[in-house]
Amino acid sequence: MLRNQEFRSILIKIMIFQLIFASIGFIIINLTLNKVNVSIIKRDMAFVGNIIKNNPELKEELIPYITKKVSRENIITGQDVLQSYGYNLEMNKKNQPLFENSHYNLQILLPILIFLSTIPLGILIMIEYRKVYTKVIEVSNAAERVVEGDFSIHLNEEGEGDFNILNHQFNQMANRLENSLNRLKEEKTFLKDTISDISHQLKTPLSSLIIFNDLLLENQNMELEDRINFLEKAKTQLDRMEWLIINLLKVARIEAGAIQFKRDRVLLKDVLDIALITLSDRLENQSLEIKGNMDGIFYGDKDWTGEALINIIKNAIEHGKGEIEVILDETPLFSTIVVRDNGEGIDKKHLPHIFERFYKVSSEVKPESIGIGLNLAKLIIESQGGTISVKSDKNLGTEFTISFLKRVIK
Incomplete structure (x- = not known):
């Protein structure tokens, strides 16, 4: 409790207060005793003087x-003589002539002193209580402001004592609440924007499906070839919707922290194999060159990293001109996967936004691109402690680089 600043302050003041009034009491009692002492001396002097005056020979005795x-x-002997006069050891001090005035004064002064001591003691307690009460009110008012959404309040937490500790903890609580509310607002905004984007992305294929369906229903005599053409277009739109929904669910799970990424020792080639097997049909008409360190490793989640690489190679297929180069490399510090294409390239103004969700670069090669694959790839790589970067030259192609720092092992 002595570490408590308020308690220590009250204790010191009470000790000083007690010392002052104890000193006053000591002075009063000492003065009274001195007065009694003088009275005793005077009585002895009178007693001796009276006896020697009448019997000088008794002086030496x-x-x-x-x-x-x-x-x-x-x-x-003296007690036996004085007993008959009512003067004995059991005599009340009120009847003692020497105490007649001193006893009366002492009986009055001590109660007055005790009473007077309660006044400054009460004032002291009121002052200290007001200090404590003021601090409690300060915390209460601050809490009310925080409840109302005002997080600019900051309580003084300098110095020692429980109130400074309380103020520190209150400031921490207010900061955490503010951060939580900001995250909730961001999540609400994100959810709103995501729903708006999803609605926009689904609107086009749904509209196409409705048109195809209406045409098939209205034209019962449609040629088989035309009917098959409409059905194939409908399937394309359905595949697009399915791909969009699946990838949006993956993005949502990653951003919600629902995915626990593994930290296994993985060959870079194994990750590449996952992507190549998945995209085998689309790679048939591509010139694919793989080079570098086939034994290079990194620490991460093989399946999810493969998912990221699928989206990057898929982007190279869609926006390239038939040539794709994949380079696997490992250094003492980094493990990297580089994917290059020979496509039309990306303007520098678009590069800072290329990984944003639903961001699309104007392109004649793939006008129906949704713009979520690269965003998903970035989330997967960065969630494992890696980085992904892009560089591009107009009409020369684009290069994506995935890097994993080898010391990031959990």
């Missing part, structure tokens, strides 16, 4: 009884 310690025998 009488003086030792006043200046030295008397024997118990003489005390008993």
